Amino acid sequence: MSTAFDAVIIGAGPAGTTAAIRLADAGWSVAIVEKRDFPRRKVCGECIAASNLPLLDALGIGEEFDALAGPALERVGLFVGARRIVAPLPPMADARHRWGRALGREHLDTLLLARARALGVQVWQPWAVKELIHDGDAHVCMISQAGAQSTLQLRAPLLIQAQGSWEPAPRDGDADVDDPRIPRRDSDLLAFKATWRDARMEPGVLPVLAFPGGYGGMVLGDHGLTTLAFCIRRDVLQRARAVHAGTSAAQAALAHVQASCAGVGDALAGAALAGPWLAVGPLRPGIRRAWHGDGRFAVGNAAGEAHPILGEGMSMAIQSAWLLCDRLIAQRTRPASPAGMRPSFTSPGQDYARAWRLNFAPRLRFAAVCAHLAMRPQAATALLPLLQRWPGLLTRGARIAGKVRQAAVSSHGVPARPPGPRPDLPPAPGVHG
Ligand SMILES: Cc1cc2nc3c(=O)[nH]c(=O)nc-3n(C[C@H](O)[C@H](O)[C@H](O)COP(=O)(O)OP(=O)(O)OC[C@H]3O[C@@H](n4cnc5c(N)ncnc54)[C@H](O)[C@@H]3O)c2cc1C
Numbered sequence: 001m002s003t004a005f006d007a008v009i010i011g012a013g014p015a016g017t018t019a020a021i022r023l024a025d026a027g028w029s030v031a032i033v034e035k036r037d038f039p040r041r042k043v044c045g046e047c048i049a050a051s052n053l054p055l056l057d058a059l060g061i062g063e064e065f066d067a068l069a070g071p072a073l074e075r076v077g078l079f080v081g082a083r084r085i086v087a088p089l090p091p092m093a094d095a096r097h098r099w100g101r102a103l104g105r106e107h108l109d110t111l112l113l114a115r116a117r118a119l120g121v122q123v124w125q126p127w128a129v130k131e132l133i134h135d136g137d138a139h140v141c142m143i144s145q146a147g148a149q150s151t152l153q154l155r156a157p158l159l160i161q162a163q164g165s166w167e168p169a170p171r172d173g174d175a176d177v178d179d180p181r182i183p184r185r186d187s188d189l190l191a192f193k194a195t196w197r198d199a200r201m202e203p204g205v206l207p208v209l210a211f212p213g214g215y216g217g218m219v220l221g222d223h224g225l226t227t228l229a230f231c232i233r234r235d236v237l238q239r240a241r242a243v244h245a246g247t248s249a250a251q252a253a254l255a256h257v258q259a260s261c262a263g264v265g266d267a268l269a270g271a272a273l274a275g276p277w278l279a280v281g282p283l284r285p286g287i288r289r290a291w292h293g294d295g296r297f298a299v300g301n302a303a304g305e306a307h308p309i310l311g312e313g314m315s316m317a318i319q320s321a322w323l324l325c326d327r328l329i330a331q332r333t334r335p336a337s338p339a340g341m342r343p344s345f346t347s348p349g350q351d352y353a354r355a356w357r358l359n360f361a362p363r364l365r366f367a368a369v370c371a372h373l374a375m376r377p378q379a380a381t382a383l384l385p386l387l388q389r390w391p392g393l394l395t396r397g398a399r400i401a402g403k404v405r406q407a408a409v410s411s412h413g414v415p416a417r418p419p420g421p422r423p424d425l426p427p428a429p430g431v432h433g
Contacts, residue, residue: 005031005155006023007030008154009032010160010161010170011300012032012034012123014108014109014317014318015162015317015318015320016034016162016299018322020119022322029122031122032113033124035129036125039107039110041104043191043193044308044314045102045193045311046103046221047101047221049312049315049402050097050099052319053065053094053097055408055410060119061111061112061115064111065108068103069102070101070203072204073089073099073205074091074204075205075206077206078207079207079264080210081262084262085384085387085391086207087393090399103221103222104223104225108314127145128144130142132159132170137157138157139156139296141154142170158295160297160321161296165305166283166301185234186233189232189234189285190282190283191283192231192254192278194228194275195227195228196225196272197224197273198270199220199267201220205219209263209264211256211377213232213235214230214253214256214257215231216257218263218264218267226267228254230253232253260377285306285307285368285371288303290357291350300313300321303320303356306363309371310366310370312363316360318408319407319408323407355407
């Protein structure tokens with residue numbers, strides 16, 4: 001089996017698989033490394049904004065998504081204390097894809113990865129990238145299989161980091177020092193998620209939950225399951241655990257949410273947990289690095305993470321990968337560089353980093369403002385009379401959040417075709433092996 005590729009991608013979340021599908025369809029040889037076995041559940045509210053649905057069509061999983069996903073999300077809500085405010089979500093102009101929908105990550109990520117595999121992407125799973133080394137023109141990923149000691153090297157001139165942001169990044173052999181450990185802070189956000197059967201959740205409504213020290217969301221998704229996902233500050237969780245002694249962290253956190261958000265308790269009364277709780281954290285929202293100055297790029301959460309109050313993380317993952325691949329593929333259609341010459345990533349790199357900031361930095365800032373308001377009961381309570389009088393402000397907020405903004409547009413669908421590189425394209429510059 002070859003271990004040299006045009007591109008190696010770390011992580012098979014929506015960002016990594018989007019990049020893998022786009023590059024493979026353009027004729028690149030691609031490897032993707034994913035440390036977890038699929039299907040796997042993941043902490044996520046699982047709402048996919050309508051702006052991504054044309055992209056899922058173009059990636060080749062639109063029909064499967066349509067068949068599986070939950071009801072169209074036509075309204076946005078705010079649950080604070082005993083209050084519930086509901087307003088229309090803004091629709092997309094595309095008549096086929098007016099509204100977002102929710103689909104469990106165990107389905108979405110599996111569909112995307114299967115599509116990448118069908119297009120000839122070599123999938124290393126469950127393998128983890130342990131270390132990155134820069135060797136001349138190549139990026140070298142040291143990978144090892146789950147539970148095994150031995151390592152293997154994957155080489156490529158292009159490395160796409162799509163490993164998310166909730167686990168330590170692979171060790172960077174080029175860095176002078178490893179990242180210092182970030183100390184625990186009271187303000188750290190810990191995230192929880194669970195799904196329920198038979199919850200009394202109104203179909204088509206996407207409420208934001210605001211409670212002291214945290215925020216979250218709730219939605220009716222696929223197979224009649226209701227997903228609840230939320231973030232809570234470390235110090236608030238500690239106090240909740242002291243109050244609800246003898247319960248798990250997730251149960252204490254849920255009790256805190258239910259006590260401060262009546263809509264959650266009402267929806268879950270009589271509902272049955274479907275599967276165990278999941279937890280991750282601490283979350284560190286913020287902008288990271290989209291381009292590392294050579295053939296090394298980051299997409300999705302690895303490039304930047306918004307507070308998940310707006311549920312736009314998967315949009316940013318899919319759309320950032322799309323923006324990057326547009327630029328990489330366009331560069332490759334230029335006349336091939338003389339044999340052996342290193343491909344230049346400067347132009348797509350600068351352009352991608354600029355496009356990333358333009359499209360996503362405002363969403364990150366808006367999400368941060370919303371998150372800090374939601375976590376402070378006085379601020380949320382002060383805003384309520386305004387929102388009750390003008391619920392359309394929630395609609396406007398959803399628009400500013402990017403719910404109908406298409407950072408990336410598909411010019412054509414990715415056609416179904418047999419696996420393997422496209423015979424009609426020249427080899428990529430800098431191909432090894
Ligand atoms: C509480 C909460 C609610 C949310 N709700 C929503 C929502 O409703 N809608 C929405 O759009 N977004 C939501 N998000 C955000 C969304 O989940 C993320 O933004 C999204 O998963 C990012 O996608 P990604 O592909 O960048 O990374 P990920 O989905 O995190 O995928 C990264 C992958 O890389 C793998 N990996 C990691 N390290 C390695 C390694 N060293 N080697 C190999 N593989 C590796 C991981 O196993 C993982 O599969 C929510 C987040 C939270 C915390």
